[in-house]
Amino acid sequence: MALAAGLFCWFLLPLCIPLPASLSENPMASPVLLDRNGQPLHRLVLPDFTRSSPVALEEIPPDLIACTLAAEDRRFRSHGGVDLLATARAGKDALLHRRAVSGASTITQQLIKLSSPPAERGLRTKIREALLARHLEMKWSKDQILVAYLNRLPYGNHRSGPAEAARFYFQKPLSDLSLAESALLAGLPQRPSFLNPIKYPQRAISRRDVVLGRLAKLESQDPKTISAAVQEPLQLRPLPENPVAPWLPNALATWGNGEVPRCTIDRDLQADVETIVHEELAKLTTSNLKHAAVVVLDNRNREILALVSSGNWRDPNGGQINGALAPRSPGSTLKPFTWLLAFEKGGLHPGSIVADIPTRFRTEQGLDAPENFDRSFRGPVSVREALACSLNVPAMRALNEVGGPRPLHELLLGLGLNSIGPDFRAYGLGLTLGNAPVRLIDLTNAYATLAQEGEHRPVVLFPALKQEPPQKLFEPQPAYLIADIISDPIARAPSFGRNGPLEMPFRCAAKTGTSSDFRDNWCLGYTAEYTVGVWAGNFDNSPMKQLSGVAGAGPIFHRTMERLHRDHAAIWLEQPPGLIEVKVDPLTGKSSATGLTTLVPADRLPLPAATTDRDAEGKVLLDPTYAEWLGSAHNRRRSEFALASDQASPLPLRILAPREGSTYILDPELPNGGLLHLATNLPGLADWSSSTLTLSPGQPEPVARLTPGQHTLIATDTRSGAKHEVRIKVEQR
Secondary structure, eight states: OOOHHHIIEEEEEIGGGGGGGGGGGOOOOEEEOOOSSEEEEEEOOOOTTTOOOOOOOSSSSSHHHHHHHHHHHHTTTTSSSSOOOHHHHHHHHHHHHHHTOOOEEEHHHHHHHHHSOOOOHHHHHHHHHHHHHHHHHHHSOOHHOOOOOHHHHHSSSEESHHHHHHHHHHHHHGGOOOHHHHHHHHHHSSSSSTTTTTTHHHHEEEHHHHHHHHHTTTTHHHOHHHHHHHOOOOOOOOOSSOOOTHHHHHHHHOOOOOOOOOOSSOHHHHHHHHHHHHHHHTGGGGGOEEEEEEEETTTTTTTTEEESSOOOTOOTTTTTTTTSSSSSSGGGGGGHHHHHHHHHHHHOOOOOOOESSOOEEEEEEEEEEOTTTSSSOEEEEEHHHHHTTOOOOOOHHHHTTTTTTHHHHHHHHTOOOGGOOGGGTTGGGGGTTTOOBOOHHHHHHHHHHOOOOEEEEOOOHHHHSSSSOEEEEOOHHHHHHHHHHHHHHHOOOHHHHHSSSSSSSSSEEEEEEGGGOOEEEEEEESSSEEEEEEEEEETTTTSSSSOOOTTTTTHHHHHHHHHHHHHOOOOOOOTTTTTTEEEEOOOOSSTTTSEEEEEEEEEOOOOOOOOBOOOOTTTTEEOOHHHHHHHHTTOOTTEEEEEEEEEEEEEOOEESSOOTOEEEEETTTTTTTEEEEEESSSSSSSSOOOSEEEEEEOOSEEEEESSSSEEEEEEEEETTOOOEEEEEEEEEE
């Protein structure tokens, strides 16, 4: 009867319990994210946060198999899934010591445990695992069990399987493991955390020597080989903790489509750009610059070739913020798009003369009197100089002339700069100076659209099977004129000097930007093939120490561009038809045989120079809108210009302040004493008057002393006598 019961429990009862479902499938391999050339970038984690590389039995070296059997189950080849001798010994030890002091689980039982859902450890669980081990032994061969076990075995540091363990600890394939290394790996699964060779190398070595000692007891082993393995020093080569593009696995959720395809990143380029950023940031630590981001695009298809997110992924102070996706103030990097609109809608060309003079603009918040970065005004300048030298006032005047912030806002939205939001009124003319938040990746793509002369498409990180056709946002001519200007080192020299970070050994468009209080540095530019965008700053929004875009982001941009063109010559943009070279007087913007050569649209030739352009001394005559500048300390060109008092300004007179229908409250606690500063767009050409308010001289225009009541203020245009009225209301608090 006992024999029959034993036979039933050994052969029939195990078959009544179904095997774990996970045994029916091979262990999952960690997905490997490849770069554009098929090089591995990241081995992604599995749902249980481990990494695994399952292998076939023939790929596992005999030494590792022998060490594993010696460490875990030396009678594996002879027992039927349950080692009765080991079980009896463990039971005896437990009775003698009144606690479990030795294990008896076979490899087959451990495989059942690894393949089953977590369960409370107790006698019932152990009996179930023993029965399932018998079931498995009756269906699978020993080799099937062994390879399934090894591929599921935890080796610590979230690594499963011997191949992944060998790659992580030694950066070796399994076939290159020494006997000592095989013994070390075989010993880890007993207590992976406790025996972690990276943190506790001596513990791991002691366990390795135990495994080698057990192996030495087998008659098939050469004692000299075992002795040499015991003497072999531990030479770990753990995988680096800073893989290239560490942000990339997180991007799968945002950019991917559920699969793990190749991405567009070039691994070698990515590694080099990360090194560039690290080295350049190290040079500027005394300037309080901690973070930087870089985006490199292929202009044709907008594939991201490299993306650096922060400069130091391990930095606890924001290192894992992706600076390419963080909205920041772009400074002057939006100006090229303002001048593009001026070329398209305003009838200007690079040789056109625009005014860099003190100017007041009406905004939603009141009057704005912007200044240039160097707090000076140059007077009449060409568009080429205004853009190349990044002058603020001409850019705002140009934007005002093409319709204000609305057209620029619409263009930027079309270019994908959606972080600026739907309301252009919040920014006013300051939009061209960068008072709207943009993302580096979007702005870099907008510059790539300039490089592609108006053809816009979204950036790509994981290529889709079907690419959307590009949108045509603007024409090639104005885009090429912008590129021609911002690639001109001579034009930018008055503000940026020569031979700085913006100059390359090849032709390259480049534009910098610096936000207020030096909180953001930018440098963006392109050749025909590539566009590079760089942001530098601090994620905690602390300002840098007087660090401009040229000094901060510029060197990173320069070195990245040189790296891109290291192995082949740079290509410049192809000039579109319809542009011709003409000579233009740089002081008047009119055609002149002795002028500077510039590109202009063939249908927009400048007017010819006339004798009336200059006075008897050869000075260029300016209209009265320049009067304030001509008489100010900003005018360092007195030998070049003179005021033509009889020459009418081409601009109509407009009242900027006060606004029609405004209500003012007189409050005795306010410090201005009820004074209202009057302003027009043409200071010096307006004669102000009021029948109810007292006006006093002011700079540059009069000041009205307010009294309660309804008032009318009149600005008379001294050129034509035309009167412009504005009505206001004043109340006493």
